[in-house]
Amino acid sequence: MATEVETSVRPRSTPRRMLDQTLVRHLAIALAAGLALYLLSQSLSAFDNLQLATMAYYFVAVAGLTVLTGLNGQISLGHGALMAIGAYTAAKLLEGPAWPLALVLVVSTVVTAVAGVLAGAAAARLRGPYLAGATLALAVGLPSIADKFPGFLGAANGISVTPPIPPGSLGATFPLERWQAWITCLAAVIVYVLLANLVRSRFGRSFRAVRDSEVAAELAGLHVARTQVLAFVVSAACAGLAGGLFVVVTQLAAPGAFPLALSVALLTGVILGGLGSLMGAVWGAAALVLIPTWSDDLSKSLSLSTNVQANLALAVYGVVLIAVMLAAPGGLQAAVDRAAGAVTGALRTSNRSRGSGPRLEEEKET
């Protein structure tokens, strides 16, 4: 906090000073990431571009869940269902008259955010296992709405839409997969900038304050319930956008695409990356795409049965969730930080990581 005040007072002439500013730094990172993704997508095959697009929408969802669980201490097993809301909204809009895609994505984000207000208002009253159970009920219950309205929501078959068409100016042979990767990566970069700033802002600080001690936060003048609802809404909006992007990539919104396993997978991504770290969400999302691909390759090369192949990724998620909680309760990112701190032996580093680190680890020490 103190450093931010200082930088706003100091003259900001040199580029180094400019980079000290949160917004400038995040925009610079985003620009660099965008350029890297652009170059990457040029060199990737169609399949790899689809993988990249998948990673991008997973990142959006995992980053949103990181804000909720890592920063605000609320767990949600229902983010798969929130993604379904975004996906169905996008699919209904894409089915009808030709709306611009950006508008469709914005609308699915907003609709899911509104759903997030309802879910968040309920969640703000619940703690720990009760919240987990209620959101679990959401994940299991919500997709069944599609069966209730077969005409409108297409029952088990869901709604299929036509894929987005790359603009003609890019050339007639421009591959669809690269276009999908561009759309999703652009959205992911925008989400990164917005969330990175949010995390460093007044709101991010109040999220963390409420997570660490509700009573202390309340004494400091924060409205605890309102803060929790806000965190839920931000997180739901991300899930909604991820759902919309899911439709862009797969051209389908169906109940079977949003099982409980999806919610668990998102949580796995958050845990893997380290709770509360946006950079962690990047490689959490990458892991969610790569684990199924690698486990498929592995089972093919070992010629395992299809039963094993179909379930290997799920098994890995389960093992990861248990192993990380038993071996490194702060997530892998915290373990890496701690290892780095031990190597350098710098006391300062370990103090800082304790101050901003995830709550899971801190409580164990007390």
Next chain:
Amino acid sequence: MSRFLDLTLNGLANGAIYAAVALSLVLIWRATRILNFAQAGMLMITTFIAWSVIDAGASYWVGFVVALLSGLVLGAVVERVVIRPVEGAPPLNAVIVTLGLLVLLQAAAGMIWGGNPRSFPPAFSIKGYDVGGHTVLFSPFDLFTVLVVAGVLAALTVLFRRTSLGLRMRASAFEPEVARLLGVRVNRMFTVGWALASVAGSLAGVLVAPAVFVAPNAFDSVLVFGFTAAVLGGLESPAGAVVGGLTVGFALSYVSGYAGSSVVTLGALVILVAVLMVRPTGLFAPTQARRV
């Protein structure tokens, strides 16, 4: 009117099953303050084991006993291996571990038995009783279900109120430090609690299996119903779990009968949220100050 009566009877049978699931959740919550999301996976595994035994040609009752015994062993093993390290840790850790265990068990079942639902035989006929020319929605198997769950509740009550083991278990859950000072092997009591809970869960699995078939994620909704029931009952008392289970059973039977079976899980969600909005720690839970 006869339809309402049918739905009520059907709700009684389903409610007994939800009560058994709720019992398994409540027993673990009481003992270790952990909500066991893996229960759906554990009872799925034991039901699959029973299915394999019956499929190999053994009688139904052999499969039934095998399910309960494997539940006993599985519960104890799970507690010793993965739950012990997170006992006393922040609640989020335990939630994530049990969730990881749930998907791990589902994946393991998928690898061993495949994803196709298998039909599971009932103990008795599932054809409804004939009352004055009208076939009611209540079969001999439903009667068996209700009686078995009532028997389990009675046995648990006797165990907790009348036996030394029950007293030691209650002491371990209520005041672990004092219990330990008095020579109670608290950790062993936790293991026993998990094992007993897992038996109640595997019983629910065998009882509900004829209706939902056996598949790796066939019991997800049963877990939601059981959780709803347990929360209704306040998560603290076995009797509350049974009352909660029956309430959920009746309510969902009416939802299914009058609004369509596809919205049943949604109905459970509505009940759960409504209850939690009024009482965030369940209907019959004693009011408790949150520790700062």
